[in-house]
Amino acid sequence: MTDVENSPNDTAATADGPSDDVVARVLASAESRSSAYSLFSSGAQALQTEAGADSIGDGEQLDREDRKALRRVPGLSTELEDVTEVEYRQLRLENVVLIGIYAQGSQDDAENSMREMAALAETAGATVLDGLLQRRAHPDPSTFLGRGKAAELAAIVQALGADTVIADTELAPSQRRALEDVVKVKVIDRTAVILDIFSQHAKSREGKAQVELAQLEYLLPRLRGWGESMSRQAGGQVGGAGAGMGSRGPGETKIELDRRRIHTRMSKLRKQIAAMKPAREAKRANRRRNSVPSVAIAGYTNAGKSSILNRITHAGVLVENALFATLDATVRKNTTADGRIYTLADTVGFVRNLPHQLVEAFRSTLEEIADSDVIVHVVDGSHPDPASQIATVRDVVGEVGARGITELVVFNKADLIDDDTRLVLRGLEPRAIFASARTGEGIDEILTAIGELLPDPSLEIELVVPYDRGDLISLLHEKGRVISTEYVEDGTLVNARISSDLEPQFAAFRVPAGAIGA
Template sequence: MADTTDRGDDDVVDRILSRANDSAAGYSIFGRAQALQDESTAAGSDDGEQFDREERQALRRVAGLSTELEDVTEVEYRQLRLENVVLIGVYAQGTLEDAENSLRELSALAETAGAVVLDGLLQRRPYPDPSTYLGKGKAHELREIVTSLGADTVIADTELAPSQRRALEDVVKVKVIDRTAVILDIFSQHAKSREGKAQVELAQLEYLLPRLRGWGESMSRQAGGQVGGAGAGMGSRGPGETKIELDRRRIHTRMAKLRKQIKGFAPAREAKRANRHRHEVPSVAIVGYTNAGKSSLLNRLTRAGVLVENALFATLDSTTRRTKTKDGREYTLSDTVGFVRNLPHQLVEAFRSTLEEVAEADLLVHVVDAAHPDPAAQIATVRDVVGDVGARDVPELIVFNKSDLIDDDQRLVLRGIAPDAVFVSARTGEGVDEMLDAIERMLPRPSVAVELLVPYDRGDIISMLHRRGAVRQLDYLAAGTRVKAAVTEEIAAQLQEFATGS
């Protein structure tokens, strides 16, 4: 039990999740974690066949198999049984409600990673304990809770130092991981493309490197000169590396190879981007918090068939589709990876090449979950990450998605947060036309006015003007088609031979 010195006003443990009534289903008193929406609203008819979602759900828990196996890797173990987890968090600033929202989001992350959340603990203290994160007394209380619930993993709602993780594991006697490890685990499950898998592996190795842990003499590859054991003297000294040093060197070598591999993907992406710039096609990037409905919105607009799943970080690989405004101007729409509070910096760095699509965009469509209990915090988190990738100056259109799940009072509150926002529902189609009109208004418009006389055998010029410019007037004369249009400076230079000069 905890020492009385550990019990005070700053050491109040608030239970925010109770033991599941049905531990196999993983439901708490809060029902599904609030970061996840109801299954009936997760996907619609505009989302295509969704073959990827079926593939992801093909391998789940297999009934009747023993999970107490020896000599299996952690990945194989996770495939065989769901982990029972207890969540912990420490907060010094802000309100209890903010801390609970953060822990609910961690619960959703754990569910997405394939765990069953049994319980959750919050502690208010000035700062996390540098040794065991919770403090010695509360760590022993946590051990009792873990033992009574039969949990096999503890997840902390922050990034733990390697020493904190080891010290807490020594007390609670089960595996201890942190929020960063859970997010990396989800990314590793959902990565599909070669680039996505390489980016996730690089982020995992950067996270793992300072957290390598040796396990006694069996990990050693060194021996002293005066060794008493038989066969441990001359000839046993080896290359002078311990096993953990060898692992570190191999990780550094693998990381260098992955960085080179990711760099090799850049030319193809840059060629596509240069092709769009050459043809002056404006680009729109859809950004937002994870599970806000970005992929559903892209599917509603373009029928792209992008995977839609009621899970956090369902989309890791960016998807780009071409569409048109009502006046015929072409532009591209790009779906991007979702963001989350305390997004690991390893992931931001690893996915920087993918997030270049955001920095290069002409307009950001910032999708926000209107039904979330704290949309303002989501907006702030996304803007922070957007600033980190150098896109702070890109124009932004706030779009409150899932508007069919809120009432008029909630709309009024959201309008106060973002007065110029558009309310849409990717599921019902409400507000989509209004959003498209807003995108059309905010896209950069051609600024050079031209008047051309185009021969009738050059219909390709007229078609290009409709596609890449803004045609104001068409007159059909004997000598050809007289066109008044607005175009970019580059196109105006190319069409100089058709200029009438009047």
């Protein structure tokens, strides 16, 4: 990764083009392209090893071939006829250069973020050629990097043959346009790439609607017109249909028309998403009515949440070494060691600087987390900066109102970390569980912990159930927790815990306290 630092003259672009040392660095950058690849992939080498291994317990990966078939074909044209309509709707990324800014003393964080940005770009279908970091206190309000560094970036882009520049942050519309004018290629930001990945991976009707809503919210302030040719003239003769003096003018411009259409489409999508909400709420209400507790698997993207779900329930959810492989929530049933039934939900992963539009659009999906009884927080133990991942996930969990829910931290991919790393992670989360969805390590420990953390039925009762009422015994096992059973002359003596709403069904068979001993 090329690290560009400010110099006294870096804010002024020379009229004669880039300086000699800039050209030399550009050529060196082109010759060392392979080293840039190794930098971006160093954090994911272990993940590639894991992805190539047998997916034991993952079940049938029915979506894998479909997703592979939707990959972009390298080398196709990226020319767009009307940028206002499809520029941010479907990004056809090819060869890209990444840029980023970091303040004094945070270079390691900036490089980790840049590696993550490279993984996002590759997931979206791009080939990363190089990455450039600049150290400055604040982004330039005009060109993000400053005029001098923007000119250097233009030379690097030309030397490498890149056709897209991606900023590792969210650019203001004016910054993006100004930088495009300098580098002469397409410029997008981190938010646009994440939205593009979501648009590729969304599968359900609700997921597609949520992604489209987020894309339109992002696109709206970034529409750009193309001059007078985009205006719609009004007016006409006095005898015409409602025209005449005072009505001739510029009329509705193309950009105004686009804005109106986007607002109309957003309103329709919000109504569609709201119409899907009652079905989800009915399912959750049914689970609550039947006293079925729920567990949500949350965590950073590519931490292994779907792999954990597959290992526990053999759900067959798609597992892929890519960011945001899972967008649609998957709910499966499981049973504790003492026979209690609960649901296990796989949710969409989080990422640092997750676009606010996505948090809002996917709020209905994230309700699975807010309505759960236990959150299994899966962390990639092999990641170079797990602490920032944990903080990011907890921030998003707090945004959806789930901060007070019981949390179980699981460091996944334990087969890829050494003993020293385990000590560091143990200091980070002393009560966490080390697990590996690939080898099965720690899975039984996770299930035991879930059984201990799930809410226990509040009412303890002692019953003598007649032998011809086996249905009541089944009900106790299904919706309560049976502590002990004993067969006596009058029936089955059961000591169990149940919820208070089930108590009337067993009132006739309760044994008064101390009656059995007497």
